[in-house]
Amino acid sequence: MALPPPAESIPTRPAATPGGAAPVYRSALTLLATLFFMWGFITVINNTLLPHLRSVFDLNYTQTTLIESVWFIAYFVASIPSAKLIERIGYQKSLVVGLMVMAAGALMMIPAARIPSYGVVLTALFVVASGITLLQVAANPYVAVIGSPETASSRLNLVQAFNSMGTTLAPLFGGYLILSRSTSGTRLDGAAEMTMAERLADAQSVQLPYLIVAGVLVVLAIVIARFNLPALGTATRRAAAEERKHHSLWRHRNLVFGVPAIFIYLIAEIGVSNLFINFVSAPEIGNISHATASNYLFLLWGGMMVGRFAGSFLMRSIPAERVLAGAAIGAFVVMIITTFATGPVAMWTLISVGLFHSIMFPTIFTLGIRGLGPLTEEGSGLLIMAIAGGALVIIQGWLADLYGLQMSFLLTAACELYVLFYALWGARPVVSGSEPPPTDEQLAV
Template sequence: MPPVASPQGNTAIEGDSNVRYGPALTLLASLFFMWGFITVINNTLLPHLRSVFDLNYTQTTLIESVWFIAYFVASIPSAKLIEKIGYQKSLVIGLLVMAAGALGMMLAASIPSYGVTLAMLFVIASGITLLQVAANPYVAVVGRPETASSRLNLVQAMNSAGTMLAPMFGAYLILGRSKGGTATSDVVLTQAERLADAQSVILPYGLVAVVLIVLAVIIGRFPLPAMGSATQRLAPEERAKLSLWKHRNLVFGIPAIFIYLIAEIGVANLFVNFVSQPEIANLTHEKAGQYLTFLWGGMMVGRFLGSAIMQKVDAGLVLAAFSVGAFVVMLVTVFTTGPAAMWALILVGLFHSIMFPTIFTLGIKGLGPLTEEGSGLLIMAIAGGALVVVQGWLADAYGLQTSFLLTAACELYVLFYALWGSKTSADPA
């Protein structure tokens, strides 16, 4: 069958097998790696900025809230941009926007400025949003529908590889090169030491900017195939006859991603401060940041494992089992101390691993020509990570350890979605 031209100007082969998309999926995996890497740099950046700008937990988590507000603001414009100029050009623009934000972080560090830092993190997150809106549905629809969750979990494992390496990168180049990162948690820095610490951000973000620009050039020159005609937007008169809100799996999937992100981001962003406490592991921020590698490494292992399991077992059942595991280890985190609490918090990464890609693929299941719109709404729901500021407030008001009860509550909604909310009209009740 001859190639079918898509509105984006790419080439798709109608009915093509998953294998033919292998080179494109491999290249897209590098994007998943980079946005995972950059996102998790924040986990070492936040305790660093807390020290540099003398922030409380609410102010610290507000930095991450700004990051995730970008998902809410940029998702719909990203979908419009993709519709207008195509997936490939949009991916290139997303990478260049991220690079511009990384360069801006170098400026923020040289001033230093809390306000400019917030603005540049917003720019980087906006670029990642564009990549997310384009890449996630692409991976989900290019193969057999029944293995969509398995396929997206497999590619998302590269995202986890980026998140696993980022803490080592950040701990060495940011925390390890700063006074605040190598001191104990009760040390008060002088103004001169804070100014010197701010400069440690310049080198790592300069390196990130170079990699992003190189990757943008490679993506721009690669013959990326389109997703095909099955998920293309309908004509306005045809679209008016269909409703996204008749799809229960999407309606409950949007809050599922929103709530899950509160859990994931709360754990990741407060991990260093939690582990550093005397009653938990009594580590410096630098040493605690190195333990983040185990948290994100667990997510990578879980996604490879989940991808394999979902070849044989229903994705909803796998999601339910992982959500129960996450709930249990969060209770251990809250109600124990010492190594038990630390390793329980690390272990939640394994159980969180499959949640985003599995909820995403269950959420767009059966949408057909509404897939692009549904995907945009699901990516917008990543803005739930902005509500990590609520956990910051709980930590200030009731204690950091107690605040993780919010995370445990989030796991229960994921369990509800896995067992009931993810069912489509074609599924048995």
């Protein structure tokens, strides 16, 4: 499982300022926030790239969603090698390597567009996703342990907000530089078939955006390589092997049902975002071009950003399980309406699902590790690897080919029902078997 490497020594933290964080850590967080922004940004560029590639290569929905499946397979394949690399070369060098791997993948999109080649596109995106996986494994624990332990949650929420900012702005960037500059992006669905010359020109339209992205990644890698990041050895806490062997992850119901909850939720989130532009563009729904539809995708991701702030506020006074249950019910209702309605109603209900999806991943993750005590780190690793569930978005592509794009969203509705089950029952931190119940200290983890 993809776990951060054990630390060799806990660093001595400099005295905190009145604001609660030492200046050196504030500078590091400012820099690291750019990493979260960039991987959120690049991940969501795929949502504008997919309908574009569907037209360029004349793909069916199964082939289109395979592109995103390859992206999430990289999370599963690269997570353990990433953890081993961090253990070998350290956090800072691993961040640099991750950025350079991402830059290399972005540059591979240029020959993929010139050929053009569907296979090379898949390879390039797998390389980019592998670099992002390395950043995820390195940056998340690093942000958690620098600075005061009392403000760890605040720091993680702050950088996650920058991640949401990247996912919100990416559709505008992709819509302007990819879709609005291509024939496939500006024509309406159902228009005349594209000529070979138009397909070739459209394929080459992705070169400039990815060249810009690669340049930004290289600059960021150089900055991080030269920046004096606080050195961390083994700042992540692991229970001794002797202590851990008396506990079992599989006796914690909230984790056992939490891992599939993350896995299944990712199918819903990725399916909606990847097929959004094709759905909204359909004549019976929005009857708009792909470039215009990308502006509505901005609203979907913007709703997720707003929902995270709102959910954080609500959870101060309402139990997280109850908020999660309300979100799952809301998501189920709007997906049923999306499946059977037409026109603006179907379009706006699909957009609104972002608001309900917003809190699901962080809330499921938090509930999943609740009460694990000395097993918290191992449980977190299983939940992180469950992100690979996004690879199964190809199932929705297959359903769209068989029964139509709109009916395929019934799969999303079914995923929301599992999240509801988890919120109402599966998330309860009850330990099964003979293992003693978690202590107050463990429940506070």
